[in-house]
Amino acid sequence: xxxxxxxxxxxxxxxxxxxxxxxxxxxxxxVAAPVIVIVFGVLWYSVRDQHPYxxxxxxxxxxxxxxxxxxxxxxxxxxxxxxxxxxxxxxRQQRAxxxxxxxxxxGVSVFEGLLKADGASNxxxxxxxxxxxxxxxxxxxxxxxxxxxxxxPGFGVSFSLILVATGSAFAGPRGVWLSxxxxxxxxxxxxxxxxxxxxxxxxxTA
Amino acid sequence: xxxxxxxxxxxxxxxxxxxxxxLAALPSGDALSFTRLQEMIGLTPGNLITxxxxxxxxxxxxxxxxxxxxxxxxxxxxxxxxxxALDEYTExxxxxxxxx
Numbered sequence: 001x002x003x004x005x006x007x008x009x010x011x012x013x014x015x016x017x018x019x020x021x022x023x024x025x026x027x028x029x030x031v032a033a034p035v036i037v038i039v040f041g042v043l044w045y046s047v048r049d050q051h052p053y054x055x056x057x058x059x060x061x062x063x064x065x066x067x068x069x070x071x072x073x074x075x076x077x078x079x080x081x082x083x084x085x086x087x088x089x090x091x092r093q094q095r096a097x098x099x100x101x102x103x104x105x106x107g108v109s110v111f112e113g114l115l116k117a118d119g120a121s122n123x124x125x126x127x128x129x130x131x132x133x134x135x136x137x138x139x140x141x142x143x144x145x146x147x148x149x150x151x152x153p154g155f156g157v158s159f160s161l162i163l164v165a166t167g168s169a170f171a172g173p174r175g176v177w178l179s180x181x182x183x184x185x186x187x188x189x190x191x192x193x194x195x196x197x198x199x200x201x202x203x204x205t206a
Numbered sequence: 207x208x209x210x211x212x213x214x215x216x217x218x219x220x221x222x223x224x225x226x227x228x229l230a231a232l233p234s235g236d237a238l239s240f241t242r243l244q245e246m247i248g249l250t251p252g253n254l255i256t257x258x259x260x261x262x263x264x265x266x267x268x269x270x271x272x273x274x275x276x277x278x279x280x281x282x283x284x285x286x287x288x289x290x291a292l293d294e295y296t297e298x299x300x301x302x303x304x305x306x
Contacts (some may be wrong), residue, residue: 087236088237089234
């Protein structure tokens with residue numbers, strides 16, 4: 001085998017393997033972007049003219065839960081396909097992070113109920129708090145996971161989520177949905193473009 | 207130019223180079239099932255077993271069988287020695303290509 005041929009084979013195999021096991025595929029991101037627009041767009045639309053603020057309408061919440069359930073099912077099947085045949089440390093890490101994420105999101109929802117029960121306004125309990133807390137949780141756990149995988153573009157996306165969530169809180173109970181939606185959409189699309197560019201960049205193998 | 211004398215002959219075979227490169231590209235500490243490896247490399251089971259045995263004999267990879275009967279599963283992973291051998295192979299290859 002010629003050295004050039006060996007170098008080409010080595011590079012092609014390495015790239016193909018990394019692509020095969022990357023559950024954050026471009027397809028997944030392309031589906032995530034419209035999901036963000038629909039979810040945050042519908043929630044914002046339902047609260048934009050509320051005076052006084054009451055919170056997202058049941059119909060808007062129904063759309064949100066349906067779209068999120070479909071996206072979670074799609075993401076889970078993509079991750080399952082990517083992880084097929086794989087065992088060891090990274091699988092154990094993914095399971096641990098998933099458990100932490102579910103526990104943290106449940107905790108956020110429980111705390112939302114406690115806030116309301118303790119007299120917090122609708123603007124806080126059903127407006128600013130839910131998206132801000134959930135995005136901060138998602139961003140923090142995502143960032144920790146990306147650090148463990150040494151996935152720096154992924155870390156950038158997660159870190160940016162925390163910044164968007166924190167900044168959007170200042171937009172008030174109505175504006176927070178729009179601001180989070182636009183911010184998350186930009187982050188996800190920018191992250192996908194950065195990832196596609198990095199995946200296509202020539203790698204120095206030999 | 208003869209390259210086989212300087213490049214590790216255990217790795218410098220297309221099928222074995224693909225096997226080692228595939229396992230090396232996995233996250234550290236991970237193993238891959240025989241079935242998925244076969245699907246990715248595109249070898250027949252018999253051919254893959256022959257190449258895996260040669261690499262295992264050289265302590266470049268380790269295999270582990272779990273379960274019994276139809277539910278049994280064999281996983282393979284690169285050893286530290288195998289990873290070091292691929293690193294050395296890559297360095298040698300780089301040196302050769304720079305000299306061309």
